[in-house]
Structures are given as structure tokens and as C-alpha cells.
Amino acid sequence: MKKGVSRGLQIGGAVVVVAAVVFGGLRWNHSRQYISTDDAYIDGQQYAIASPVGGKIIDWQGTVGATFAPNGTVGEVEEQSGDSTSTVSIPAPANVSIIQQDTADNEYVAAGTPLAYAYDMSKLWVTVNVKETLIHEVHVGEPVDISIDAYPGQTFHGQVARIGLATGDTLSVVPSSSNNANFTKVTQIVPVKVTFTTYPDEPIVPGFDVTAHIKKNG
Known part of the structure; x- marks a missing residue:
């Protein structure tokens, strides 16, 4: 293999490694500051x-x-x-x-x-389902970045308004808990209500898929 080609491959490989390290670092830093989930949707009364x-x-x-x-x-x-x-x-x-x-x-x-x-289409909010293992890091009043699948590339803003007092399974018509010896523990989710701090100008409807990034307290 020619030296020029080999040198080019080495540089290309180094760029990929650096990019991977930078991307990984950004993700790690983001995970330290935010709880992120796409188990969220536009909701309302x-x-x-x-x-x-x-x-x-x-x-x-x-x-x-x-x-x-x-x-x-x-x-x-x-x-x-x-x-x-x-x-x-x-x-x-x-x-x-x-x-x-x-x-x-x-x-x-x-x-x-x-x-x-x-x-009431002027008073919709976001319901975010947070894993029970992370709910201790969610606090009322914390800011939330909201991405709505219907409007890619846009970020909307809200804040935690209420943390559910029961898991989603508890509120389900057919709970997943089992009374037999073959029970398998499943991580539960807690519904968190996020209200918009600035209501979107774009039309939103109940059921729209959302990705939410909740700022961790402290």
C-alpha cells in the first residue's frame, strides 16, 4: 500500500475515533444533567x-x-x-x-x-413516563426541553408541574402484576405532568409523540 494512502487511512481513522469520543462525551454530559425519554406524549383534560x-x-x-x-x-x-x-x-x-x-x-x-x-386545545400539556429508578431526580419546577415528532428540529420549553402519586401500572385497567410464583419484576413508570412555559404556535393535538429532556435538580 502506498504511504499516501496509508497516511490518509490513519488520519481518517483518527478523525472517527476523535468524533466518537467527543460524541460519547457529549452524551455522557447530557445524561448527567438531564433525564431523557421518548416515552412521552401530548396530553390534556x-x-x-x-x-x-x-x-x-x-x-x-x-x-x-x-x-x-x-x-x-x-x-x-x-x-x-x-x-x-x-x-x-x-x-x-x-x-x-x-x-x-x-x-x-x-x-x-x-x-x-x-x-x-x-x-381544550389551548391548555394541553405533556405527560412524561419516567422510570421509577429515576423519579427521585425529578422535581416540580425543573425546566424541560420538549421535542415534538410532528415538528422535527424544533425545541419547545416547559417545566415539571406535577409528579404522579402512583405508577402507570397501578392506574391501568389490567395491571401487569402477577400472583403466581413465576412473577418477573418489571421496572415501573411514574407519569409526570409537564406544562408549556411558552405555548407552541404550531397546532398540537392529544397523542402527538414527544421526546422530553428533564433537567435534573442540582
Whole structure:
């Protein structure tokens, strides 16, 4: 092999090694300062809009995408009592946008039947699932860098607002714990609520995938 080629390979190899060392050092330094996870998503308060009484749905306005102010009329329920007919309004519970509708005009429903589901799109947050082995390093008020998969290359900012008081498995409808002798311990996760310190200008919706970097305390 010619000396020039050999020299070039040596330099190239050295550059790769240096780059690997620098990258590894940056990752190590980042891991000392932040808890990072992609087990996170855009979340919010879900509202179920239910029928206040039994009867027939009329003047239904709760189509997907429709927005309402608090107590705005989403629709009405027509009640028949003997020979008389009356209507009862179906109010919006807050500033909400409909994300799912489960009824339509002329449908008969019972009192309490969910008719639609909605969120306040101006007050969404991030739920970050943190491993139980790391939760002691998370503290309310700590800053969080937020990357939303829908907007690659952008960083949004928030802070830890609340640390869950139970693991995700405890809150699950079907917990993974076992009562038999073949139990295998699984690292549990604790849901952490992260609110935006500056709310994104870009549209975000519940369920968007997120990567969160929570600053460690101290």
C-alpha cells in the first residue's frame, strides 16, 4: 500500500475515533444533567359531553372540529311528557373542541349517555413516563426541553408541574402484576405532568409523540 494512502487511512481513522469520543462525551454530559425519554406524549383534560336527560337529540352542533365557549349549546334533547314537549340544552363544559362525536340528530338517548368527547386545545400539556429508578431526580419546577415528532428540529420549553402519586401500572385497567410464583419484576413508570412555559404556535393535538429532556435538580 502506498504511504499516501496509508497516511490518509490513519488520519481518517483518527478523525472517527476523535468524533466518537467527543460524541460519547457529549452524551455522557447530557445524561448527567438531564433525564431523557421518548416515552412521552401530548396530553390534556378530556371532557365527555353527556346528555343531561333522556330523549331525542335535536339541533346537534357537536361535529368533529367544532369549538364552543363554556356553557355554549352543543345541541338539545327533546323530551316528551304526556302531550307536551320540552327541550333541554346540552352545554359545553369548558372552552372545548370536539374530537369525537357519538350521536346525531333524531337519535334517542338515555340520561348520562356520552354524546361527544372534547379537549381544550389551548391548555394541553405533556405527560412524561419516567422510570421509577429515576423519579427521585425529578422535581416540580425543573425546566424541560420538549421535542415534538410532528415538528422535527424544533425545541419547545416547559417545566415539571406535577409528579404522579402512583405508577402507570397501578392506574391501568389490567395491571401487569402477577400472583403466581413465576412473577418477573418489571421496572415501573411514574407519569409526570409537564406544562408549556411558552405555548407552541404550531397546532398540537392529544397523542402527538414527544421526546422530553428533564433537567435534573442540582
